[in-house]
Amino acid sequence: MTAVEANFDGIIGPTHNYGGLSFGNMASDRNRGAASAPRAAVLEGLKKAKTLADAGLLQGVLPPQERPDTGFLRRAGFSGSDAQVLEAAAKSAPVLLRNVYSASPMWAANAATVSPSADTADGRLHLTPANLITTLHRSIEGPATERALSRIFTGDRFAVHPPLPPQSTFADEGAANHVRLCAQHGGPGVEIFVYGREASETWTGRFPARQTREACEAVARAHGLDPKRCVFIRQGQAAIDAGAFHNDVVCVGTLTTLFFHELAFEDKTGAMAAIRAAAEGLFEPVFVEVPENEVPIADAISSYLFNSQLLAMPGADRLMLNAPVETEETPSTQAYCCRMTSGNGPIGTVNYVDVRQSMRNGGGPACLRLRVVLTPEEAQAVNPACLLTDEIYSALCKWAEQHYRDTLSVEDLADPALMQESRQALDALTGLLGLGSDFYPFQRR
Template sequence: MKSYEVNFDGLVGPTHNYGGLSYGNVASQSNSQQSSNPKEAALQGLQKMKALMDMGFVQGVLAPQERPDVAALRNLGFSGSDAQVIQQAAQQAMPLLVASCSASSMWVANAATVSPSADTADGRVHFTAANLNCKYHRSIEHPTTSRVLGAMFADPQHFAHHAALPAVAQFGDEGAANHTRFCREYGEAGVEFFVFGRSAFDTRYPAPQKYPARQTLEASQAVARLHGLKDDGVVYGQQNPAVIDAGVFHNDVIAVGNGEVLFYHEDAFLNTEQMLGELQAKLGKLGGNFQSVCVPRALVSVEDAVRSYLFNSQLLTRADGSMLLIVPEECRANERVWRYLQGLTASGGLIREVKVFDLKQSMQNGGGPACLRLRVALNETELAAVNPGVIMTAPLYDTLTQWVHKHYRDSLRESDLADPQLLLECRTALDELTQILKLGAVYPFQIN
């Protein structure tokens, strides 16, 4: 039976803004308070989805969240009508209003961790929504994320959904941004690679000193248990605390994997050789041939990697078996990174081609090509069980493009978030979107 790794990209929401909310994310902080363009952001994301579909990859779309999150503001003591809640928050606690308006759910690499049916004990695809409890503006996402994923992957015969882990620091979980799967074929059993930044209980593991380590070992272990993964099919690796302090807030900012290949920076991990050996041994037992491509610090510094988002790229296997790297325009703009990539593809190695995409609106807020997609490996039967409304087609692309032009603003500043009309615009847009994607009622305003 044929299998696919489907990329479900996050559709950028109507309230996309540069709130500078993500401490430890250099791009997010450095572009704080700039004027954003939600319409351009959404169109850039859709263009990437369409391009991958045109290349022959199965591509899906994951809906954004309702923003501002009025219910979250009510839980913090603001009251009255929805408009009054927004106005009170703007007058009394603008940072909370900004947080409640964040369109950060666009980066669906953080939406959940996904284990394919070939790896799990019950033979179903398992999803665990990420609690994202390190940042308030992201911690409020998982209830809607769970409903949206449930509407996309609804058949309990094929799909299992788990609630987010306890929302405490010991179980900080940032989803697939710290999770990679290695396999010979997508439909075969593989090795799931969980990367953590710190341990909540074991002091033997060093922690960063400047920025927070968002993923704990304990959270990764809990997800592996929930998904029914075998010990022989799991490897845990630790991020280098020094690179976290340099702005590598997730592993997907310093490494990316696909199939049998790991593409990573020399300084990405602690105990690198031991970790690589374990990956090679465990994948080898499954008939795979683990391979790694290490980018030397002498050619690309960690700072260059963070500024260009070289590793926050999509590593894709084409029909002929060769690998393609999808990178943001910032890689081409960085002389050292671009020189390295040109040498990489010219060498005739594992990665044969690089394609560049303009994702400036997302990049300025700290998310590149890999942040914008959640990978789900599915066999033919499972793919047929996915809600067909969320699978990208040429007509759906045209419809969503028209929908964006109809509903999105082309400029948004912090002061605009205090306008109650923005909430009405967002709800009108999302109500129409759920009909386009055939999701049913998934948003609080549709349910309550």
């Protein structure tokens, strides 16, 4: 069966700011309170997506969520008009205000876990939005993500599940902790779920282990996956303690190739053996391991070498790594990429892309996209306005130029005008993306 791996990138929202909300995310903490550039950010993200679309890859977009989330502030005890709610929160709970203004849904790798129809018992493509309960600002996202996915992946070919129960046992961070390997995208594959902890254990790490094994197993059950083709691997505590808050900070894979840092997994040898066993009869996995003595874990995390897109480009016989420019600017990762591509391994080229606005908040090229394997019939069933074409790209760029601020400070979040500007932008966006005039909460009031 012919199928392609599409990338659905999160459109960076108009309230993109550096609130420093993600404990364990070194870049987020380092840039807390700095002025952001929302217009530059959204245009960077769109340009990255358009470059891949121009290269012949199927490229889609996911909408930003409504921010600020004044409904959340009301559930937290504030009352009055929206402007009054914001004013009161700014005075008495400024950290909470930063949480409800976060543009974190831009990182679509956390939007959901996706299993293609070739892997599922009922032959449908399954999507489970992540509950993201480990951090307050991201825990808001799940229901809105479910609504967005239901408007984009419509019809009987798709199964959009609700998020897992919002309880610590089922802490789920989405596809940032999920990798699928296969011989070809349309054939059966091996789904690799990476978790940081088991729900019953006492965690003693420096930073939180955000994903539980129980969440991984629940998603695999809901998607109707063959247990023999699923692998559950524990993330290395050394990587988490160094700042690898998601597995995709130290590991990425596509087709038969898994590209990972030496410290990515707690039991590296056991992980590779389990993947080989699950792939038996389908394909032979190719492991590209980056040694700690060539790329120290600190460099891997600061450069986001692994938070890159590993892509099969049309007409190419080797894979391309779509990496952030920070990878090129870090001596150890630049040197490693030169050695890697000059050899005869599966990764033949590295392209460096500028997404600095996202990187300063802790998200690289891979964070910005959700991978969705689609058959031709499934691709036809996707909301066409959410697939990037020349016309849609041009319209989105004009929209961003019209509605986004050049700069935004954390202090600006108290300004009710920012809320109104954001709502005007999102109201216009629903028309561009064919999401309906009732998509956002403010449109339904």
